[in-house]
Amino acid sequence: MIKADKTFIIKRCDLQALFDVVIARGYMPVGPTVREGVIVYDELRSVQDLPEGWTEDQDAGTYRLKRRDDSALFGFNNGPHSWKKYLFPPRSKLWEGKKTDDGGFTLKEAEDTQKPFAFIGVRSCDLHAIQVQDKVFMNEHHPDPLYAGRRDQALIIVVNCGQAAKTCFCTSMNTGPRAESGYDLSLTEILEGDDHYFVAEPGSAKGFSLLAEIPHTEAGGENITAAEKCTKRAVEQMGRKIDISDIKELLYRNYGNERWDELEKRCLACGNCTMACPTCFCSKVEDVTDLTGDHAERWREWDSCFTMDFSYIHGGSARKTVRSRYRQWLTHKLAAWLDQFGASGCVGCGRCITWCPVGIDLTEEVRLIRDSENQKDIANG
Template identity: 70%
Template structure:
């Protein structure tokens, strides 16, 4: 069957290997979820056998546990600590190098990016949004990062529509899931019941349609589409957390002196885990290194975190010397200043920062507590409520 970009098809579990064959034949490097050292990570995949068949996880604040499922689902879990970010925006990258020349000058050259084109297999809708959020950061017309742009333009994206949600998920609050309606090359919904194990597939681009045309599949029937819809509904029903985004920008801008920051300071370790696992955080620093002879120099860019004092060091000292000021910077940037900078929220509701915070700090809870404390302050001051739509 010749695929179109708007007609859903069905790929059987046994034919899914055809997806890998078609992508590898096009010289893509498939990257996706696999089990390693007790967690589901993202890594290069050789085929379907590398997927976490029959595995799931239990996630909560500061909790992650890999567990066996009762079935053989291939994508029956949520997001692990890895986002797709390292593949488009590497944690460490050599930007250029320079050599001293015999005449006392120097010659510089940009370091070519040797990475092949990646095919991302199993991108969750929230993470697809996170990639789009980083596109706005790295591919703005006047300010394009060449390394990111090259990798992003070459990438092929296979979304997996969520059929379950973790206790830490809140994509419905951020309007980023649990179903993606576009922005992918292919989208799969895994259907697994007593009678079938198959994938409803939609092509979202010409490249996706061309790959799909090489995979054995049939046209989706109404019961396949109904089963896919039921998957989405199940994920919505299981959504573990919510974040009330009503007026959140003004709320945070008006909470500079909130008492909550002092409480956070007592708990936050300033370890930066939340920024490392976050699929949208993009802070970096650069480091120049030379060899001992002084003839060769390199400039490296690597990920940084707004939780380190070095990151906010400006001549004479750090402008955010306390943990309270650094947590506030992170949360206010994610949910408020990001909107002014890039026109979207910097949070997609993936929940990673909740799971991987070693002390279980949960931004959905923090926003709720800041909202409550600001409301109480307003009431005590006899003010009219500033955020009339906020829920209790």
């Protein structure tokens, strides 16, 4: 239910003011823009950089950009990028060291010189994904300084979904399609005839102060109804669903299920699913030196549990087969994560389904594992 006492209207023609205020306050605005046939996240300078009039068709292993018949600015769903590329960059320097003239070695920790980010257009599932990564990178025992610094400073502007892709299943994971909290400002885009505006709800002091500098008016009952209809439409269009009741026990019980053998035949172990997933957090550390040997650097890079090296321990890899790697990924995401972090590692964004080159769909895999148990029950009377 949208609360009328803190709901406002920003007209489409005034949205540039949001960018101007964010930039004037020293943020780097990042958000959706069209590049090379997909909607990616990149630096935005103005409203003109948004994917106006674009949408996409998504399905297992399929993504096609296409034109809309209106001028919606956020009329699409998730693309291959997620906000983790800003908070937990694909590659980041940890430290560098130099030999000194007296034969010693100086070491300097890398400093983050990045301006604070303003994330424009965060979807509800991705807001939950950020909260999942917070548990990994901002836990009280081992906080990650790069992630924590960027996260603390980031401004989060949500855009509630008014449509869902065929690969979306946030309703099954209780993560969307409407954001309830955890943002600075939330927007719901409304297009009705010639009217084009955003229903705006500040969610923090920062959000209220931002809104104060953008032309706005109080929302009326009809605007709130329009925003609620928008959410309802996204719920009705939800392309996939997954039954997560007793999911942890289901997957733990099915360590030996034959379905993993089928996945061994299909999965390419390319790791696309882990790169596209907004919650996957694995990384490796690489040391590099220059040719003189006087200068060394240590870098952190995204890694994937689908690589052979990922589980390498003395004497070989613990997960030699693709079967065991897919099972590890799915079981960690949907089951072990609950034990480890008290939350699911999946927010139902659908990226791993769209960006899997062979169209492996985790919702289908869980359903088939569940069905195989039910069939066994029937066979055993």
